[in-house]
Amino acid sequence: MSHITSYIQENLNRFLDELFVILRTPSVSSIPAHSPDMLNCAKQLVQALNFAGADFAEVFPTAGHPVVFGKKMIDPSLPTVLVYGHYDVQPIDPRNLWDSDPFEPEIRNGAIYGRGANDDKGQLFMHIKALEYLLRHNKLSCNVKFLLEGEEEIGSESLKAWAENHKDMLKCDAILVSDTTMLDEKVPSINCGMRGLAYLEVEVTGPNKDLHSGHYGGAVANPINELCAMIASLIDSNGKITVEGFYDDVLDLSVEERAMLARAPFEIEHYKKSIDINEVKGEVGYSTLERTGIRPCLDVNGIWGGFIGEGSKTVIPSQAFAKISMRLVPNQNHKKIAALFEKHFIKIASPCVTVKVKPHHGGQPFLTPISSEMYKTASNAIQEVYGIEPVPTRGGGSIPILADLQDILGVNPLLMGFGLERDTIHSPNESFLISQFTKGIEAIVKFFEGYSG
């Protein structure tokens, strides 16, 4: 058994105890009431970094939730890796679908259950424990910096400006991130690209007040019916998004690239079973993996209007609302897409209603070249731990800030994620397999041992 393997075994219970303290802190960035928890969580991470042996770790205020920055500089002449992670988590609703308290982590069937167990507290903590091991055994071969933010789940609105103001402090040769999934424990993979995001909120207003649906029904446009019709028209029968100009900047992949992507093992029946659906649905002419990896899409993430309480109310509401987001692929620009959407949505509105479109947040898609030193080092590290060469894939999700950091720091991020589809992040019963947690620490250790810039 390798030295790192036995070290993890000997210290696993302590690692978990330390992680659970952080998981118990309800750092939900989208809910203002949780602001104090954000600061507490940031302080807990500073403690963890100091305990691991960082020579600097502090909480930095931003326009929003605080940022944690830490570092261990062993030799200025050696390359520096910046580890990015986020300590904020998604809301927990619907709470009633959780089998255990989302903020009282527990271990069931070899997995940690709780909000943030995986995304991203569990995954960023692997890097802190890898640093601890490397420092205690003098095996660190590069400088390491940590940038841990508290607004990833709400679009990293403050971090971009903060990073621009702390450009020198963040100076690095590479950005390493564990905030994504791999295809399977037996089919490790590395994300070489992520989709971007354009997230908007729409408001449809009809009459200036709620109306009695008996007195007015049939003569007045109902904002909910109008909103539904507008949303229905956004995707055509081929699964194509109807917003004018939406696909203009999309780069179609070559036959070779699509073939490479298709090497990733994928069982459609297993996929459907895992989420209990009878049929998949998406853009005609593309596989399910392509639909989530290399093609853009549009989803309504939330909708509300009228009487939604218990019982019934015969009302034509004055307004109806929806949160709508689009996932973008390389070469699409989220600001341009948001503008196209706004223009289109206002254009398709009936003269009977008025429409407001509010851009929420967004992020650029990006791509990490497989040819890079970073990718090769990560690929070797994973192969050593899993015994299999990882498959390069595309991530369907978005980490908008990574595209920004790429701009600001001029280096490519690499996404070495250890989550699995089963972990259901963002949903009730989020989890993280302990085996992935320990393998992740091992792989990160080997990366830091092997990285030479």
Add this chain to the structure above:
Amino acid sequence: MSHITSYIQENLNRFLDELFVILRTPSVSSIPAHSPDMLNCAKQLVQALNFAGADFAEVFPTAGHPVVFGKKMIDPSLPTVLVYGHYDVQPIDPRNLWDSDPFEPEIRNGAIYGRGANDDKGQLFMHIKALEYLLRHNKLSCNVKFLLEGEEEIGSESLKAWAENHKDMLKCDAILVSDTTMLDEKVPSINCGMRGLAYLEVEVTGPNKDLHSGHYGGAVANPINELCAMIASLIDSNGKITVEGFYDDVLDLSVEERAMLARAPFEIEHYKKSIDINEVKGEVGYSTLERTGIRPCLDVNGIWGGFIGEGSKTVIPSQAFAKISMRLVPNQNHKKIAALFEKHFIKIASPCVTVKVKPHHGGQPFLTPISSEMYKTASNAIQEVYGIEPVPTRGGGSIPILADLQDILGVNPLLMGFGLERDTIHSPNESFLISQFTKGIEAIVKFFEGYSG
């Protein structure tokens, strides 16, 4: 000045004080937490009836909210009028749009403001005060019974069974109701018909849990998008409802009937201005008054799904929901329509989702003949008070229980309503003009003086 006019002037402040006590009781029938308020309100009405001189008044339990029954029998050989009303009110949301506490009534610009000021506490209270006057001056020329329920706003689910069990007690020759509007103070009108209602709730389920919209977006049918597409398809470009068989039983009106209805003064610009819309919208080939009076319609009364809180959440929800109701016209059957809707809605669902349709409640439409003694007596009473012959109209709203009472008791209800469009019942800032309140009492007095069965 007539005797009744001066009596009202002398006692108006007391009348209002007595009414305000009842308006302060938050009897919202659709919200279980208000159950105690329902009983309190019922007891307040028993007190009011006794004070007016009823020889019997009691609260009767039902399967749901209690019923108040009271009566004054002056001579078994004289005809008996049953006054129907309801003391339950609609929910107050959105609370922030009220200019004053919905349950602390106040008078502004000659009107009473508060939930229930009009619908129906204010209107039923006119009958109690009319009874008080007639008894104090020995002018009552028929027997009077009161049936005041607490579930009208939620479909009168318990009253039908209760009325069947108390058929003898409710025995009467006519049913008189003030729970509707008239066209205008200067254009008094009497409703000779009401639309029916079929109210359902739909549930669309996709994946068995909420999904990360980045990981799954583009490959999995989103229940909100699916629900919106289904709702959008329910009404075609001519404003016709697409549910198969929906119009089969609708009786088209004759040219003469439509012409008579068209006599009601109506200014489209004033109508649009009153609710601040640029254009009306409805079934092609019918006027606005016809669209709300003699034609059926479909409205989404509420919709919800996904993340509807502050901020953003990138989720594909497992489920989406909507409350959908249809207003029906004479000869349509609400049970048949609900069944047709359920069949249709399940039929149009994509194979990617499963759909549940839950009938909420409903009521039959009905029509009151203009040729009846009841109508003539009411018409004369209104003409005496307003100095104008009232216009016969159709009501767009629904009072399902009246159709049931018509069946059970075998007599026609007459809808002598004193509300005005400006009163915005069911909405924030519900109000009732004091001038309509006092004229209403006068007209009811004259009705009871003139009614000979």
